Amino acid sequence: MCAQTETLDTEPDRGAAPIRLDGLTKRYGDVTANDAVSFDVGAGEIFGYLGPNGAGKTTTIRLLLGLIKPTSGSAEVLGADIRDRRALTDVKADIGYLPDSLGFEERLTGRQVLDYFARMRGDERREELLELFRPPLDKRVETYSHGNKRMLGIVQTFMHDPDLVILDEPTSGLDPLKQDRMHLFLEEERDAGKTVFFSSHVLSEVQRVCDRVGIIRDGALVALEGVDDLLERSGKDVRVQLAAPVDEERFATAEMIDVEAVDRTVRFTYTGEPAALLDHLVQFEIEDVDIGDPQLDEIFKHYYGNDAEE
Numbered sequence: 001m002c003a004q005t006e007t008l009d010t011e012p013d014r015g016a017a018p019i020r021l022d023g024l025t026k027r028y029g030d031v032t033a034n035d036a037v038s039f040d041v042g043a044g045e046i047f048g049y050l051g052p053n054g055a056g057k058t059t060t061i062r063l064l065l066g067l068i069k070p071t072s073g074s075a076e077v078l079g080a081d082i083r084d085r086r087a088l089t090d091v092k093a094d095i096g097y098l099p100d101s102l103g104f105e106e107r108l109t110g111r112q113v114l115d116y117f118a119r120m121r122g123d124e125r126r127e128e129l130l131e132l133f134r135p136p137l138d139k140r141v142e143t144y145s146h147g148n149k150r151m152l153g154i155v156q157t158f159m160h161d162p163d164l165v166i167l168d169e170p171t172s173g174l175d176p177l178k179q180d181r182m183h184l185f186l187e188e189e190r191d192a193g194k195t196v197f198f199s200s201h202v203l204s205e206v207q208r209v210c211d212r213v214g215i216i217r218d219g220a221l222v223a224l225e226g227v228d229d230l231l232e233r234s235g236k237d238v239r240v241q242l243a244a245p246v247d248e249e250r251f252a253t254a255e256m257i258d259v260e261a262v263d264r265t266v267r268f269t270y271t272g273e274p275a276a277l278l279d280h281l282v283q284f285e286i287e288d289v290d291i292g293d294p295q296l297d298e299i300f301k302h303y304y305g306n307d308a309e310e
């Protein structure tokens, strides 16, 4: 009885969130690449990990895979503590990983690379994935374009049918059609119950495919919420066309932020109640009003200020 309990205690808890970070911290000398980062990624969701170059995304991913050790804090992946090498090795067969730079042996052909990974972890979905992503299998990897290397990497990541995939900027270098194919594929995987964690600095793709987003800045998590909630909380993007130019000070209210008036057009983000905005606008001679959801780019600017321009 007692022995059984001990065994259960050391086994990964597969029912828990596939990824859990708890105060995860990594320092390189003076640089805190990850600063007490905490969040969970739930089963069957696409989680976008968003931040500009150098924010700390790759560091988190490398910590989660046990490739580097945390300075402090901890994390679990499929129930395995990332500091426990054996536990992590046991769950790796259920994880697919697409690194930011692919470390394939360049003199091998694409087919040989896939054969190598197949021997380690299996390849039951190889043919299906090759039909979708089509890297040139009989050429040496050293002759591949950047996009084709990525396609080979995507096949490698998914071909053993993992429950959890961790993707470091998966669509970087892909043309728009291939990006679309990848986005659709990720949505299908999510609908089939797979968990997808991917990092990106491309706001539009996070907005398009992710269920939730974590925004990282200078190593610290600055936002964590559903993409829809983030959009809703961030107000409305409003453009008003007036019959004549108006004094900006007379036009603006406390609920309007980032007001930009050029000639007869005023643009702003509105954070108040829609009815109050309409009440306010009736006192002006209006030709046209356009109210829409803000793009994540706009939201991003609130977190990053001028750094977002990069």
Ligand SMILES: Nc1ncnc2c1ncn2[C@@H]1O[C@H](COP(=O)(O)OP(=O)(O)OP(=O)(O)O)[C@@H](O)[C@H]1O
Pocket (backbone or CB within 6 Å): 028, 031, 032, 033, 051, 052, 053, 054, 055, 056, 057, 058, 059, 060, 100, 201
């Ligand atoms: N091995 C290392 N030694 C020293 N500093 C490092 C090391 N790896 C990362 N850093 C630093 O940690 C910070 C976070 O880097 P990281 O690569 O995690 O960012 P990122 O968000 O993935 O950026 P990118 O989008 O450019 O890949 C940066 O300041 C980087 O210079």
